[in-house]
Amino acid sequence: MKSILIYINGKNYYCSPYMTISELIKYLNFDINLIVVEYNMEIISKNLWSVTNLREGDKLEILTLVGGG
Numbered sequence: 451m452k453s454i455l456i457y458i459n460g461k462n463y464y465c466s467p468y469m470t471i472s473e474l475i476k477y478l479n480f481d482i483n484l485i486v487v488e489y490n491m492e493i494i495s496k497n498l499w500s501v502t503n504l505r506e507g508d509k510l511e512i513l514t515l516v517g518g519g
Contacts, residue, residue, distance in 0.1 A: 472499035
């Protein structure tokens with residue numbers, strides 16, 4: 451199976467063409483409760499992560515929420 455090129459936080463990554471955003475987040479070991487995902491320049495709801503398949507050239511920004519005061 452051929453890998454596809456996607457961009458995560460400005461860096462090149464190769465993944466399966468059938469991988470979902472949810473699977474990618476798990477693979478990268480992010481805590482789903484502490485992140486927001488921007489998918490092709492739009493914030494994507496967590497309930498859509500498991501049904502959104504990644505495609506060649508997709509751009510994701512994964513932002514970690516940090517508390518402070």
